[in-house]
Amino acid sequence: MTELSGGPALPQERRVVTAIPGPKSQELQARRLAAVAGGVGSVLPVFTARAGGGVLEDVDGNSLIDFGSGIAVASVGNSAEAVVRRASAQLAAFTHTCFMVTPYEGYVEVCEELAKVTPGDHAKKSALFNSGAEAVENAVKIARAYTKRQAVVVFDHGYHGRTNLTMALTAKNMPYKNGFGPFAPEIYRVPVAYSYRWPTGPENCAAEASAQAIDMISKQIGAENVAAIIIEPILGEGGFIEPAKGFLPAIAQFAKDNGIVFVADEIQTGFCRTGQWFACDDEGVVPDLITTAKGIAGGLPLAAVTGRADIMDAPHSGGLGGTYGGNPVACAAALGSIETMRELDLNAKARRIEEIMKARLAKMAAQHDIIGDIRGRGAMIAVELVKSGTKDPNPQATAALAKACHQEGLMVLTCGTYGNVLRFLPPLVIGEDLLNEGLDIIETALAGL
The missing domain is CATH 3.40.640.10 (Type I PLP-dependent aspartate aminotransferase-like (Major domain))
Structure with missing residues (x-):
C-alpha cells in the first residue's frame, strides 16, 4: 500500500533499519545543537526526509508509524494531493x-x-x-x-x-x-x-x-x-x-x-x-x-x-x-x-480510528492496571498511566513507554499536567494495518514495563 502525494509514492510500512536515531540523524543532531537555540526541544531527534499517509521516513531510511501528525497538524496526511x-x-x-x-x-x-x-x-x-x-x-x-x-x-x-x-x-x-x-x-x-x-x-x-x-x-x-x-x-x-x-x-x-x-x-x-x-x-x-x-x-x-x-x-x-x-x-x-x-469523509475515518483504538486499548487496560483511564474521541485518544493500584500519576512509566515505542519505529507523544498521559493523534488517512501495527507495538511495550 502506498500513499500518493505531491512527490513519489511513499510505501505505507514500518521499517527499522538502524538504531533510532540513526547515524545520519545523529550527525544532524550535532549540527542542530551547535546552531539551534537550546530552548527549542524535540520529542525524538530523528530527522525527517519524507512523510505521507501514516508514516514518517527519516534520513537513515527508517520508516516510522506516525501517531502524532505533527501535533494534530497533518490530519489529511503530509503532502496531500489537493x-x-x-x-x-x-x-x-x-x-x-x-x-x-x-x-x-x-x-x-x-x-x-x-x-x-x-x-x-x-x-x-x-x-x-x-x-x-x-x-x-x-x-x-x-x-x-x-x-x-x-x-x-x-x-x-x-x-x-x-x-x-x-x-x-x-x-x-x-x-x-x-x-x-x-x-x-x-x-x-x-x-x-x-x-x-x-x-x-x-x-x-x-x-x-x-x-x-x-x-x-x-x-x-x-x-x-x-x-x-x-x-x-x-x-x-x-x-x-x-x-x-x-x-x-x-x-x-x-x-x-x-x-x-x-x-x-x-x-x-x-x-x-x-x-x-x-x-x-x-x-x-x-x-x-x-x-x-x-x-x-x-x-x-x-x-x-x-x-x-x-x-x-x-x-x-x-x-x-x-x-x-x-x-x-x-x-x-x-x-x-x-x-x-x-x-474522503475524514470524520467517518476518525470515528473508525476511535473504534479500533479504544477496543484495543481496553484489552490492554484489562491486563495492565497502570492504565488508569482511556479517553478522547475520534483520532484524538489518550491513556492516562498511574501507579499500580492507585490514581497516582506515573510519568516515569509514561516516558518509558514512549521511549520503547520510539525505538520500535512508532512516533507517539506524551502530555498531561502531570506528564503521565500518552496521546495518539494519527493522521486521519492512516491505513488500518498501520494503525493496528502501532497498537501491537504499544501492547508489547506495555508488557515490557
Missing part, C-alpha cells in the same frame, strides 16, 4: 502581497468555508492569522472590544499558547511558563470537569464542576467584568481531558446569560480530528468565537478566529491583522485540506 496541487498553483502565481495592502480571493474563500463548517447557522465572519496562539490572542482582543470588559476566564489544565498573553492563559508551568513572567493581567482560572480525577466521582463531575466554576466567576471576578470565557472542548496538552457531559453547555449558557463571549479553542480538536468537524458539535454547543489552526491547512501555517458577525466586527478598522496573516499559499493549502476532508 494541498500540494492548490498550494503549488498559488506559489507559482504569487507568494505574498499582504491582505491588508492588496487583498486576494483565497483569503475570502477560506473565510467563506469557515462560515460553512463551524458550529451554528448565524451570520459569521473570520480573520486569519499565523498560529494558534495568535488566534487566541486575537479572540481576546475581539471579545474585549465587543464587551468593553477586561477579565478573561480560563480553566485548570488548559493550554492556549506561548506568547505572553497565552502563557498567562495556559495552566501548566513547565515547560511553557517557567521563568518567562511577569504575565498579562486580568486572567482568572477556574476548575474543569476532569471526570477521572473528580473527588466525588465522575457521576457528579459535570454538575459540581460547572457550579464551582460559575460560583468562582460570580464571586471572585463578577460576571459583569468578564469579556471572555475560553476553553478547549477537549483539553489537549492538559491530558486530552474530555469535560464531563453537561459541563460545556452549562458554561456556555452562563456566558450567554451574562453577556460574556464564549470562545471555543478548537486548535487541536478542529477539522475532523474528533470525528466531527469540531468537538463542540458533540453536545451541540455553539460558541460565539472559535479559534482554529493546526489541521486547517495541511501543514502550512494558518490560523483563524471565526465568530458571530457582530462580535467579529467590534474592533476598529485596522485593529486586526498582521503581515503574514492569511498568507495566499497557506490559504490555498487550507482550501485543499478542506476539500480532502470532504472528499
Whole structure:
C-alpha cells in the first residue's frame, strides 16, 4: 500500500533499519545543537526526509508509524494531493502581497468555508492569522472590544499558547511558563470537569464542576467584568481531558446569560480530528468565537478566529491583522485540506480510528492496571498511566513507554499536567494495518514495563 502525494509514492510500512536515531540523524543532531537555540526541544531527534499517509521516513531510511501528525497538524496526511496541487498553483502565481495592502480571493474563500463548517447557522465572519496562539490572542482582543470588559476566564489544565498573553492563559508551568513572567493581567482560572480525577466521582463531575466554576466567576471576578470565557472542548496538552457531559453547555449558557463571549479553542480538536468537524458539535454547543489552526491547512501555517458577525466586527478598522496573516499559499493549502476532508469523509475515518483504538486499548487496560483511564474521541485518544493500584500519576512509566515505542519505529507523544498521559493523534488517512501495527507495538511495550 502506498500513499500518493505531491512527490513519489511513499510505501505505507514500518521499517527499522538502524538504531533510532540513526547515524545520519545523529550527525544532524550535532549540527542542530551547535546552531539551534537550546530552548527549542524535540520529542525524538530523528530527522525527517519524507512523510505521507501514516508514516514518517527519516534520513537513515527508517520508516516510522506516525501517531502524532505533527501535533494534530497533518490530519489529511503530509503532502496531500489537493494541498500540494492548490498550494503549488498559488506559489507559482504569487507568494505574498499582504491582505491588508492588496487583498486576494483565497483569503475570502477560506473565510467563506469557515462560515460553512463551524458550529451554528448565524451570520459569521473570520480573520486569519499565523498560529494558534495568535488566534487566541486575537479572540481576546475581539471579545474585549465587543464587551468593553477586561477579565478573561480560563480553566485548570488548559493550554492556549506561548506568547505572553497565552502563557498567562495556559495552566501548566513547565515547560511553557517557567521563568518567562511577569504575565498579562486580568486572567482568572477556574476548575474543569476532569471526570477521572473528580473527588466525588465522575457521576457528579459535570454538575459540581460547572457550579464551582460559575460560583468562582460570580464571586471572585463578577460576571459583569468578564469579556471572555475560553476553553478547549477537549483539553489537549492538559491530558486530552474530555469535560464531563453537561459541563460545556452549562458554561456556555452562563456566558450567554451574562453577556460574556464564549470562545471555543478548537486548535487541536478542529477539522475532523474528533470525528466531527469540531468537538463542540458533540453536545451541540455553539460558541460565539472559535479559534482554529493546526489541521486547517495541511501543514502550512494558518490560523483563524471565526465568530458571530457582530462580535467579529467590534474592533476598529485596522485593529486586526498582521503581515503574514492569511498568507495566499497557506490559504490555498487550507482550501485543499478542506476539500480532502470532504472528499474522503475524514470524520467517518476518525470515528473508525476511535473504534479500533479504544477496543484495543481496553484489552490492554484489562491486563495492565497502570492504565488508569482511556479517553478522547475520534483520532484524538489518550491513556492516562498511574501507579499500580492507585490514581497516582506515573510519568516515569509514561516516558518509558514512549521511549520503547520510539525505538520500535512508532512516533507517539506524551502530555498531561502531570506528564503521565500518552496521546495518539494519527493522521486521519492512516491505513488500518498501520494503525493496528502501532497498537501491537504499544501492547508489547506495555508488557515490557
